Every structure is written in C-alpha cells, then in structure tokens.
Amino acid sequence: MEIVSGKLRGMPLRAPSGLTARPTAVRAREALFASLGTLDGMTVADLFAxxxxxxxxxxSRGAASVLxxxxxxxxxxxxxxxxxxxxxxxxxxxxxIFNAPLPNICKRLAVHPQPDLIFADPPYAESAELLAKLLADPDFNRWSGKALLIWEMAENKGGLQPPPSNWQLETIRNFGGAKFLYLRQK
Structure with a gap:
C-alpha cells in the first residue's frame, strides 16, 4: 500500500503488526479524494487511522494539519x-497521534482546533453503532463544528439509522466496494 497522489505519491506505508487494520482500498481513496477537491491549508482528522x-x-494533497x-x-x-x-x-x-478509543477521546478532542474534514473508517461490524454514538456525543459535536464528516462502512451494510436532528446526511457515495456517508452538522 502506498500514497496515491500529491507530494508523497508512491510513498510505501507500513502496516500495523498483527494485521488488525483494514485499509481503505486504493481505488476508493483515489475516488474519495477526487470528490473532495483541494485540501490546501485544511485541518484533517483521521479516526480509526x-x-x-x-x-x-x-x-500529500495539501492539508496543513492532520490528527x-x-x-x-x-x-x-x-x-x-x-x-x-x-x-x-x-x-x-x-x-x-492519539492512542485512545472513540468515543472515549471526544472530551480531549474538544479542546483541539476544529477540523475542516473528519474521516472515519471504523471496523465494519461496529460501524453503525459507533456512528450513532459519535453523532450523539456533545463533545464530538462541539469539536467537529461544521466539518465534513466522511464515514466509511461496508457497501452492503444495511440498517443505517437516520442521523440525529443536528446532523445532515449530505450524500452517500460508493467507491471501491465501500460506502461513504458525507455528513455535516446543521
């Protein structure tokens, strides 16, 4: 696995030992970032990194800060x-880098600058439950502000609950065998 575009294009990535991670497919990453446009100067959070x-x-594509x-x-x-x-x-x-489980770390995140973009790629089996917990967490809501939250889940995953009233589902996109929910607070 490697970085697919930008200043770091072609840089190989080290995987965690024990193969506990399921990285976002290269094709999905390419399509995802193409859908976002420029990231110059943005603050980005990579949850379930x-x-x-x-x-x-x-x-690699211009973000100034990554958590x-x-x-x-x-x-x-x-x-x-x-x-x-x-x-x-x-x-x-x-x-x-923070080594802590979500949503437990939300209180600590609330004191950090608000991100422009939040990407979350949780374990697919827990995806819907974790999304519901985070969207209902007041500390997460305070920290995330008006950031775009992109939540990855299995393409065939059903049973998605509507977001809380303070969140809006802007779109759902399917890239490389995965489903990406684009959400933002109202």
Whole structure:
C-alpha cells in the first residue's frame, strides 16, 4: 500500500503488526479524494487511522494539519513510522497521534482546533453503532463544528439509522466496494 497522489505519491506505508487494520482500498481513496477537491491549508482528522493512509493522503494533497486517532497501539506505531517517513520525504503537515478509543477521546478532542474534514473508517461490524454514538456525543459535536464528516462502512451494510436532528446526511457515495456517508452538522 502506498500514497496515491500529491507530494508523497508512491510513498510505501507500513502496516500495523498483527494485521488488525483494514485499509481503505486504493481505488476508493483515489475516488474519495477526487470528490473532495483541494485540501490546501485544511485541518484533517483521521479516526480509526490504521496505517494513517487517509490522513497522509490528505497531507500529500495539501492539508496543513492532520490528527490521527486509533485505539490500537500497533496502529499508532505504524502511523508514527509513516508520518516520520513522510516528514523525511517532503515536510507537508503538522501531525498529531492519539492512542485512545472513540468515543472515549471526544472530551480531549474538544479542546483541539476544529477540523475542516473528519474521516472515519471504523471496523465494519461496529460501524453503525459507533456512528450513532459519535453523532450523539456533545463533545464530538462541539469539536467537529461544521466539518465534513466522511464515514466509511461496508457497501452492503444495511440498517443505517437516520442521523440525529443536528446532523445532515449530505450524500452517500460508493467507491471501491465501500460506502461513504458525507455528513455535516446543521
């Protein structure tokens, strides 16, 4: 797996030991970022970061700051190594890594600058439940502000509940065998 575009194009990514992560497919990442346009100067959060591919892809395409969150120490170590490699190739962004589970970390996130873009790629089996918890969490709502939240889930996943009244589902896109929900607070 590698970065597909931008300043870091072709940079190989280290995967977490134990293969606990399911990275977003290359084709899906390409289509996802094509749908977003420019990221110049943005603050991006990569939740359930795994390898950090999404956050590093954002940095490669101009994001100024990237926050990575993952509950797995192995994943955070892989993200740290990948960020160090990115910085040695082409310093692109300020990186910060949190090793903590969601939604438990929301209170700590609430004191950080509001992001412009939040990407979340949780374990597919827990995706709908985690989305409902985060969207209902007041600390997450305060921190996320008007950021675009892109939530990845299995393409064939049913049973999606409508978002709380303070959130709006802008669109659903299918890329590379995955479903991406584009949500924003009203």
């Amino acid at each position: 795994g390898t950090g591919a999404i956050g590093l892809e954002a940095a 990575f969150v993952d509950s797995s120490k192995s994943s955070c170590n892989a993200v740290k190594a990948n960020c160090a490699k990115a910085e040695s190739i082409a310093p692109t962004a300020v990186f910060e």
